[in-house]
Amino acid sequence: MNEATRNIWTITKRELGGYFNSPVAYVFIVIFLLLNGFFTFMLGNFFERGEANLNAFFVWHPWLYLFLVPAAGMRLWAEERRIGTLELLLTMPITAWQAILGKFLSCWVFLALALFLTFPVVATVAYLGSPDIGAILSGYFGSLLLAGAYLAITVATSAMTRNQVISFILSVVICFFLILAGWEPVTNLLVRWAPQWLVETVASFSVMPHFTGFQRGVVDIRDTLFFVSVMIFSLFSTSVILRGLRGA
Amino acid sequence: MIKVENLVKEFGTKKAVNRVSFTVQKGEILGFLGPNGAGKSTTMRMITGFIPPTEGRVTVGGHDISENPVEAKRLIGYLPESAPCYSDMSVHGFLNFTAELRGINGTKREEAVRRVVGLCSLESVLHQSVDTLSKGFRHRTCLAQSLIHDPEVLILDEPTDGLDPNQKHEVRQLLKRLGQNKAIVFSTHILEEVDACCTRAIIIDHGEVRANGTPAELRAQHDLAGSVTLQVHGTPAETVKSRLGGLMLAQKATASLVDGVVHARVYPRNRAMNGELAKAIAEVTTKEGWQFDELHTEDGRLDEVFRGITRPDTLASKTE
Ligand SMILES: Nc1ncnc2c1ncn2[C@@H]1O[C@H](COP(=O)(O)OP(=O)(O)OP(=O)(O)O)[C@@H](O)[C@H]1O
Numbered sequence: 366m367n368e369a370t371r372n373i374w375t376i377t378k379r380e381l382g383g384y385f386n387s388p389v390a391y392v393f394i395v396i397f398l399l400l401n402g403f404f405t406f407m408l409g410n411f412f413e414r415g416e417a418n419l420n421a422f423f424v425w426h427p428w429l430y431l432f433l434v435p436a437a438g439m440r441l442w443a444e445e446r447r448i449g450t451l452e453l454l455l456t457m458p459i460t461a462w463q464a465i466l467g468k469f470l471s472c473w474v475f476l477a478l479a480l481f482l483t484f485p486v487v488a489t490v491a492y493l494g495s496p497d498i499g500a501i502l503s504g505y506f507g508s509l510l511l512a513g514a515y516l517a518i519t520v521a522t523s524a525m526t527r528n529q530v531i532s533f534i535l536s537v538v539i540c541f542f543l544i545l546a547g548w549e550p551v552t553n554l555l556v557r558w559a560p561q562w563l564v565e566t567v568a569s570f571s572v573m574p575h576f577t578g579f580q581r582g583v584v585d586i587r588d589t590l591f592f593v594s595v596m597i598f599s600l601f602s603t604s605v606i607l608r609g610l611r612g613a
Numbered sequence: 614m615i616k617v618e619n620l621v622k623e624f625g626t627k628k629a630v631n632r633v634s635f636t637v638q639k640g641e642i643l644g645f646l647g648p649n650g651a652g653k654s655t656t657m658r659m660i661t662g663f664i665p666p667t668e669g670r671v672t673v674g675g676h677d678i679s680e681n682p683v684e685a686k687r688l689i690g691y692l693p694e695s696a697p698c699y700s701d702m703s704v705h706g707f708l709n710f711t712a713e714l715r716g717i718n719g720t721k722r723e724e725a726v727r728r729v730v731g732l733c734s735l736e737s738v739l740h741q742s743v744d745t746l747s748k749g750f751r752h753r754t755c756l757a758q759s760l761i762h763d764p765e766v767l768i769l770d771e772p773t774d775g776l777d778p779n780q781k782h783e784v785r786q787l788l789k790r791l792g793q794n795k796a797i798v799f800s801t802h803i804l805e806e807v808d809a810c811c812t813r814a815i816i817i818d819h820g821e822v823r824a825n826g827t828p829a830e831l832r833a834q835h836d837l838a839g840s841v842t843l844q845v846h847g848t849p850a851e852t853v854k855s856r857l858g859g860l861m862l863a864q865k866a867t868a869s870l871v872d873g874v875v876h877a878r879v880y881p882r883n884r885a886m887n888g889e890l891a892k893a894i895a896e897v898t899t900k901e902g903w904q905f906d907e908l909h910t911e912d913g914r915l916d917e918v919f920r921g922i923t924r925p926d927t928l929a930s931k932t933e
């Protein structure tokens with residue numbers, strides 16, 4: 366392990382420890398699973414559909430993550446700023462990038478774990494029918510990317526303020542925009558007065574059209590790149606925000 | 614080890630630090646003094662690379678903190694002003710984490726943690742969570758963190774703040790011991806600490822260095838430093854004044870009658886020779902047959918020097 370990965374891992378480990386040392390992590394996971402169940406089985410009419418796939422499960426994730434991901438990530442930098450440990454962390458012999466990545470990864474791993482715990486849903490479909498395993502895997506992959514994109518945005522808003530609540534609201538607003546820009550009811554509304562190309566450009570910034578492919582079992586490299594770019598851009602913004610903060 | 618050149622920090626239009634320069638060698642303990650808001654913490658934050666300077670340069674062990682931050686930071690142990698610690702960790706976990714970030718691994722890490730726990734007397738709270746610690750223990754935990762890699766350079770922002778008198782004493786002794794082969798900068802509002810452990814002190818005010826020297830040199834800046842006071846009974850003040858003022862070594866003398874006792878003060882021509890002055894005065898009094906007591910040489914008082922330098926009215930008179 367070289368030094369950079371070791372530093373990132375050290376920070377990831379600490380943050381993960383931070384999650385599981387407090388009851389918040391368990392509460393979060395329980396809420397995540399309950400909401401997932403509620404959306405899938407109640408609103409998604411999972412059983413009535415009579416289909417052996419997880420569309421009723423994944424289709425809600427953009428909305429579910431809209432609140433849960435900012436809630437999980439809002440403390441990452443805001444708390445560090447509030448209690449002053451930012452000064453300690455950034456005077457350690459590590460780069461700001463290593464700290465940003467470490468924090469991002471810790472929360473992503475945590476979300477992945479929560480997502481992994483939804484496997485009973487998979488078991489249910491497998492028991493009731495013979496689902497397309499490829500589609501399920503690609504759905505999970507897309508869901509994870511989606512969570513990562515929201516999380517990266519939350520990491521950036523978290524660095525902007527020492528107040529977790531403000532960080533939460535900011536990231537919800539930004540993620541909400543990323544949903545709406547390409548959500549069908551909204552695009553249908555836009556097409557009435559805006560030129561087609563504009564609607565398409567706006568929609569291309571949205572997570573919605575990029576996420577649907579994964580649900581159908583299509584792992585498109587462009588969709589993957591979209592989510593990865595959102596992550597890179599947001600994490601890069603975080604480093605700029607952190608630098609600006611200290612230069613003020 | 615530490616070289617600070619023309620450091621400037623502006624917050625908006627306000628200059629928090631203005632053209633500060635100094636160097637600290639290995640084996641030196643530099644006391645950083647100044648009133649609240651003088652710019653001490655800001656200067657330290659720039660030395661440790663937390664905030665970039667508006668102008669100027671800091672090098673630590675030959676590494677420029679802006680150009681080569683990671684290498685420079687490796688050499689530094691830093692105690693920030695508020696002594697922040699991760700509140701969701703135990704003392705042991707926290708020290709382990711900082712050791713890991715410093716690249717100390719395996720059995721070396723256990724050893725390092727054990728060493729600083731001993732140095733900062735943290736044995737009794739080792740497995741307690743940081744957010745339940747008392748202020749002094751939290752402060753010591755953060756101090757321990759700054760020592761974990763046995764750094765060549767120590768930057769400590771008010772290391773004895775919030776400690777009980779015994780711990781203050783312990784920390785001063787610790788600094789003195791560590792200072793023999795490290796370069797240490799620490800800020801404080803307690804002037805005795807300067808005498809107790811600094812080899813040099815800087816007084817900073819409104820972001821500018823106002824004085825830089827050994828504690829003895831600073832004390833000598835006091836107007837009264839080196840003057841000799843005595844009280845004489847049964848002799849007119851005028852006689853005492855003219856006789857003592859006429860001494861070769863004396864620059865001038867003052868005398869006044871208070872409650873039937875003449876209080877005299879003799880200022881030396883040359884501060885370096887104040888031992889001689891006291892002797893000469895003693896000779897005069899025996900020759901004249903004066904009854905006197907409390908013959909005393911002032912060595913200047915650091916708090917007076919501090920106030921003289923940083924009081925608003927002296928500042929005003931200087932710029933006039
Ligand atoms: N982030 C900031 N933004 C704006 N002004 C700041 C900032 N940090 C410090 N200052 C200002 O810079 C000046 C110097 O502050 P600094 O904290 O360095 O003082 P200090 O000498 O450490 O004081 P104290 O003895 O109270 O600790 C103060 O006037 C302070 O208000």
Ligand SMILES: [Mg+2]
Binds near residue numbers: 653654655694770
């Ligand atoms: Mg300060």
